[in-house]
Amino acid sequence: MAKAATPKRRSSPKLKKDEALKYYRDMVLIRRFEERAGQLYGMGKIAGFCHLYIGQEAVVTGMQACLKEGDQVITGYRDHGHMLACDMDPRGVMAELTGRAGGYSRGKGGSMHMFSREKNFFGGHGIVGAQVPIGTGLAFSNKYLGKDNVCLAYFGDGAANQGQVYEAFNMASLWELPVIYVIENNMYAMGTSVERHASETELYKRGISFEIAGEEVDGMDVYAVKKAGEKAVKHARSGRGPYILEMKTYRYRGHSMSDPAKYRKREEVDDIRSHNDPIDGLKEQIVAQNIASEEDLKAIDKEIRAIVKDAADFSLESPEPDPAELWTDVLLPVEA
Amino acid sequence: MAVDILMPALSPTMEEGTLAKWLKGEGDKVEAGDVIAEIETDKATMEVEAVDEGTLAKILIPEGTEGVKVNAVIAVLTEDGEDASAVSAPAESDVEKVTPVAEPEVLEAQAAADAPAAPALTNPDIPEGTTFTKTVLRDALRDAMAEEMRRDETVFVMGEEVAEYQGAYKVTRELLQEFGPRRVVDTPITEHGFAGLGVGAAFGGLRPIVEFMTFNFAMQAIDQIINSAAKTLYMSGGQMGCPIVFRGPNAAASRVGAQHSQDYAAWYGHVPGLKVVAPWDAGSAKALLKSAIRDPNPVVFLEHELLYGLEYDVPDLEDYTLPIGKAAVIRKGTDVTLVGYSRMVGFAMDAAEQLAAEGISAEVIDLRSIRPLDMDTIVQSAMKTNRLVTAEEGWKHMGVGGEIDAGGPEQGLDSLDAPRMRVPQNEVPLPYAGNLEDMSLPNAGDIVAAAKAVCEGM
Ligand SMILES: Cc1ncc(C[n+]2csc(CCOP(=O)(O)OP(=O)(O)O)c2C)c(N)n1
Ligand SMILES: [Mg+2]
Numbered sequence: 001m002a003k004a005a006t007p008k009r010r011s012s013p014k015l016k017k018d019e020a021l022k023y024y025r026d027m028v029l030i031r032r033f034e035e036r037a038g039q040l041y042g043m044g045k046i047a048g049f050c051h052l053y054i055g056q057e058a059v060v061t062g063m064q065a066c067l068k069e070g071d072q073v074i075t076g077y078r079d080h081g082h083m084l085a086c087d088m089d090p091r092g093v094m095a096e097l098t099g100r101a102g103g104y105s106r107g108k109g110g111s112m113h114m115f116s117r118e119k120n121f122f123g124g125h126g127i128v129g130a131q132v133p134i135g136t137g138l139a140f141s142n143k144y145l146g147k148d149n150v151c152l153a154y155f156g157d158g159a160a161n162q163g164q165v166y167e168a169f170n171m172a173s174l175w176e177l178p179v180i181y182v183i184e185n186n187m188y189a190m191g192t193s194v195e196r197h198a199s200e201t202e203l204y205k206r207g208i209s210f211e212i213a214g215e216e217v218d219g220m221d222v223y224a225v226k227k228a229g230e231k232a233v234k235h236a237r238s239g240r241g242p243y244i245l246e247m248k249t250y251r252y253r254g255h256s257m258s259d260p261a262k263y264r265k266r267e268e269v270d271d272i273r274s275h276n277d278p279i280d281g282l283k284e285q286i287v288a289q290n291i292a293s294e295e296d297l298k299a300i301d302k303e304i305r306a307i308v309k310d311a312a313d314f315s316l317e318s319p320e321p322d323p324a325e326l327w328t329d330v331l332l333p334v335e336a
Numbered sequence: 337m338a339v340d341i342l343m344p345a346l347s348p349t350m351e352e353g354t355l356a357k358w359l360k361g362e363g364d365k366v367e368a369g370d371v372i373a374e375i376e377t378d379k380a381t382m383e384v385e386a387v388d389e390g391t392l393a394k395i396l397i398p399e400g401t402e403g404v405k406v407n408a409v410i411a412v413l414t415e416d417g418e419d420a421s422a423v424s425a426p427a428e429s430d431v432e433k434v435t436p437v438a439e440p441e442v443l444e445a446q447a448a449a450d451a452p453a454a455p456a457l458t459n460p461d462i463p464e465g466t467t468f469t470k471t472v473l474r475d476a477l478r479d480a481m482a483e484e485m486r487r488d489e490t491v492f493v494m495g496e497e498v499a500e501y502q503g504a505y506k507v508t509r510e511l512l513q514e515f516g517p518r519r520v521v522d523t524p525i526t527e528h529g530f531a532g533l534g535v536g537a538a539f540g541g542l543r544p545i546v547e548f549m550t551f552n553f554a555m556q557a558i559d560q561i562i563n564s565a566a567k568t569l570y571m572s573g574g575q576m577g578c579p580i581v582f583r584g585p586n587a588a589a590s591r592v593g594a595q596h597s598q599d600y601a602a603w604y605g606h607v608p609g610l611k612v613v614a615p616w617d618a619g620s621a622k623a624l625l626k627s628a629i630r631d632p633n634p635v636v637f638l639e640h641e642l643l644y645g646l647e648y649d650v651p652d653l654e655d656y657t658l659p660i661g662k663a664a665v666i667r668k669g670t671d672v673t674l675v676g677y678s679r680m681v682g683f684a685m686d687a688a689e690q691l692a693a694e695g696i697s698a699e700v701i702d703l704r705s706i707r708p709l710d711m712d713t714i715v716q717s718a719m720k721t722n723r724l725v726t727a728e729e730g731w732k733h734m735g736v737g738g739e740i741d742a743g744g745p746e747q748g749l750d751s752l753d754a755p756r757m758r759v760p761q762n763e764v765p766l767p768y769a770g771n772l773e774d775m776s777l778p779n780a781g782d783i784v785a786a787a788k789a790v791c792e793g794m
Contacts, residue, residue: 035368039387042344043407047591048768054369099591099769110593110768126595127553128525161524162556189525191501197524252369253385258347260380263501266371273369320771330764 011223017291023065023222024286025300027057027279030081032308033090034253037080037097041257045316046097050111053081055252058278059184060085062225063152063245066233070147074122074135075154077112078184078251082154086119090307094315102318106325129162131155132181136168139179139242150178150236158189160203169210169242176241180232181207183244184219186251191263204246212242219247220278250276339388341411343397343404346375346382349590349645353377354402355410364392366413373399373410380506390415461658468619468649474507476618476650477583477639480625481508481545483655485515488543491629492519494530495547495584504549505585505644531557531582535564538580543629548584551600551638558603565634566609581628586614586638587678587729588777594765599730601677604636605706605739611660612706614638616681618648620704623658631660638706640679661708665717669699671794672723672787675714675740677703680727680759680778687783696791706736711747714740718749723790724756727783732760757786 034052041050053060056078064073064085075082083093088104096103096114104114114124122138125131135153142149159165160183172179183203187194194201204214213235217228225247232243250272254261286292343353354376360366366386373384390413397410404410471479485491492515497504499512499522512520523530527548534544548554554561561582568576588597604612611633615621621639628635666681667688674684681702688698699717703710718724724744726737737758743749744756762776 035387038385039344042346043342044345047770048589049592049596096768105768107769108594108767108772110591113593113595113768126593127556129556158525161526163526163528164556190504191497192522192524196500196522254382258350258377258382260382262380266383321767321769323771323775325769326762326764326767326772326775 011221013223015285015289015291020286020291023061024282026061026085028301028304030057030084031279032304033084034080036308036312048110049256051078051256052253053078056184056186056249057081058222058225059219059247059249062222063182063229065226066229070149072120072122072138072151074131076131077126079124083114083121086121088116088119090311091314094311095318098315100315100318101321107321129159129164132165133168136172136177136179139177142178148237150180150233152180152182154182154184157185157194157203158197160206161197169207169212172242173210173212178236179242180236181244183246184249185246186249190255204244207244212244214244216246219249220276222278222282339413340409341413343406343408343410344384345406346377350377350406352403352405355397355399355404358395358399360392362392362395366390366392388413462651467652469652470647471618471650472645472647473618473621474644476622477507477625478509480622484626484629491543493545494521494523496523496525496549498522498547505641527553527556532560534580535560535578538578539576543579545581551584551586552596552598562607566607570609577632578634579632581635581637583637585641587640588766589641591768591773593768597766601638601706602730602735611635613660614677614706615704616678616702619650620658622650623656627657627660643679661705661710663704663710663713664702666702667700669697671697671721672791673699673717673721674725674783675701675703676727683780683783684727686780690784691787698787711743715747715749725783725786725790727759727778729761731763732758735760755790757790759783759786
């Protein structure tokens with residue numbers, strides 16, 4: 001059995017009301033959205049693979065809070081939370097999950113392959129590790145074009161073993177590219193625990209031989225994420241090259257919907273959920289510091305439920321793509 | 337408001353399952369995320385978690401019930417404060433009422449129809465009087481590996497989730513238990529690395545079976561497969577053979593989108609120095625995998641996820657192997673020859689049945705091997721029927737069907753008096769949406785239409 005996620009050691013900053021409530025809202029939106037996606041999958045409305053982000057909400061919520069207009073984001077297939085955190089429309093995300101015309105890829109991509117140029121979200125990639133060099137290339141384009149934007153490249157602990165990750169690390173450091181590598185270490189790659197797949201399990205050290213600074217972060221604490229994220233983003237934005245953040249986090253659900261998750265004990269999941277949940281943790285702090293009452297938070301919950309229900313309804317009402325869509329988007333026409 | 341809890345589909349191919357156990361009872365409070373029941377699917381036992389919170393008011397399907405259809409109402413949840421007794425008992429028919437809506441079930445149902453009718457024909461070389469055991473494809477492949485591992489100490493299996501997880505698609509089930517972690521090796525997600533490591537191990541005297549979770553991920557490793565495994569024998573002037581099997585599911589699964597749904601038969605079929613096998617039924621798959629493991633050359637062994645769960649008759653023959661590079665006529669006919677490999681063979685058999693009902697007699701050839709390609713068997717059949725239809729899940733451009741069409745004339749197929757037709761996947765990356773995926777992939781209906789077209793004016 002893997003060693004349990006970082007023991008509870010919450011940062012206890014004085015919370016600002018707007019900020020705290022925004023994080024709460026963003027995390028609850030992801031949680032409720034994912035629960036609904038799981039339900040729609042169970043009903044056969046979502047097909048294929050569907051990887052839920054439940055448990056990891058603080059990572060993307062805290063990191064996205066460090067970005068500014070024009071910064072880019074790229075991740076793997078566990079991507080629904082990232083899209084919501086990029087402010088993409090829950091309707092469009094859910095409708096892509098159901099494979100409908102109203103989805104971000106007009107039904108042609110599915111859960112693992114979704115993009116939004118408008119929101120600078122570059123996918124949604126089904127091949128483990130592929131997003132890492134691509135994210136590095138986005139950072140290359142920023143530097144080339146003289147923009148002060150950074151790219152966040154998210155990937156898992158399992159992905160951290162792919163060779164192309166290290167090829168990218170080397171180039172990023174050599175050329176001082178503005179990219180932040182966010183390793184979402186949820187302790188398992190499918191059924192294989194970090195101890196069983198990594199010789200160096202402290203993944204933030206994986207950049208050492210490339211001279212990339214790295215840091216371990218409590219990924220269950222949105223404020224800890226935000227703090228580390230700001231430092232890393234500042235580093236990259238100021239032209240000092242890449243940075244690695246290893247987020248210690250946990251996924252509550254199976255790897256995908258069809259994973260019976262026999263490789264870990266139910267108690268391990270329950271323990272983290274009841275003692276280290278990112279949403280409950282923030283809620284406690286909000287209430288303890290009198291930022292908002294339980295009732296205020298309940299009102300937010302209700303609002304979120306309505307947004308998610310609306311997204312689900314939309315995703316079922318939206319029609320399947322027009323048959324003509326089969327043939328579009330294979331190649332672009334050459335400009336005359 | 338009362339909320340119906342439905343029997344969930346926990347895998348793309350699940351249609352029904354057994355409600356093994358209730359972990360909450362009537363009257364219990366339930367929170368989102370609580371495990372309320374256990375169900376057994378086609379692959380494993382899974383926990384069902386609550387999505388909504390409330391009180392479990394009524395259990396409609398008792399534990400132990402088998403064959404509960406996906407989406408049937410299994411229990412009713414009431415929100416706090418609601419009167420549980422207000423929930424009325426459901427009609428008996430509820431279990432049947434809700435039919436699955438997802439495309440995967442449709443695909444699986446089609447695949448199920450492909451099960452062979454006459455075992456003796458699917459393996460024409462089997463001696464008369466042989467008995468058969470019904471075996472699903474995944475178990476037949478497993479048995480092939482187990483038998484070869486018992487026979488030869490240097491054979492070992494390596495890949496992602498092959499050992500402790502028992503295989504992502506359960507093809508390596510129980511191998512770890514029998515052979516231990518020295519010979520059943522879980523790898524990190526490093527395809528390029530472990531494929532290359534496999535090649536080195538083969539040079540070093542072992543016989544690796546490298547499992548790719550799917551062949552889509554072998555694209556990470558294709559350099560080692562082609563540049564190292566396939567070419568070294570030649571480059572070393574015959575000194576360095578590479579006895580290795582690269583195996584795993586190939587082609588489309590069910591609604592998993594463009595990056596996870598490609599047929600690599602033509603890709604690998606292009607390469608001198610490789611053998612490429614793409615079997616259909618469990619009997620020939622087992623026999624061919626055993627041959628592949630014994631082969632002194634690198635063999636790319638393309639399986640199909642949508643066939644893994646299908647049952648076929650496997651002959652009860654000790655150490656049954658089939659030669660790589662030999663196709664099989666698995667249904668005799670006189671009017672048109674249908675050629676396919678892997679899942680397309682099932683569709684071709686289905687098409688032949690439909691064509692028979694319309695007075696067209698189709699002969700069906702299971703290619704089994706892509707490289708070497710058994711043109712002799714195809715030419716012999718086509719000389720007799722004078723009409724040829726090839727089916728593949730890959731794209732038409734530079735595809736297997738094109739090679740057969742071109743290879744034919746060189747070997748005396750030029751007497752063909754009707755146009756040959758190819759039934760491929762449409763020339764687009766595979767879309768996710770159910771309707772578009774259906775349009776894109778070839779099926780029995782497409783083969784029937786092509787056969788009729790070449791038989792026009794017969
Ligand atoms: C190249 C490649 N190999 C294998 C897979 C199958 N696969 C998908 S996700 C996954 C596990 C990845 O684990 P991790 O990187 O830790 O991310 P997590 O799923 O935990 O978010 C595997 C093996 C794949 N999609 N691509
Ligand atoms: Mg992981």
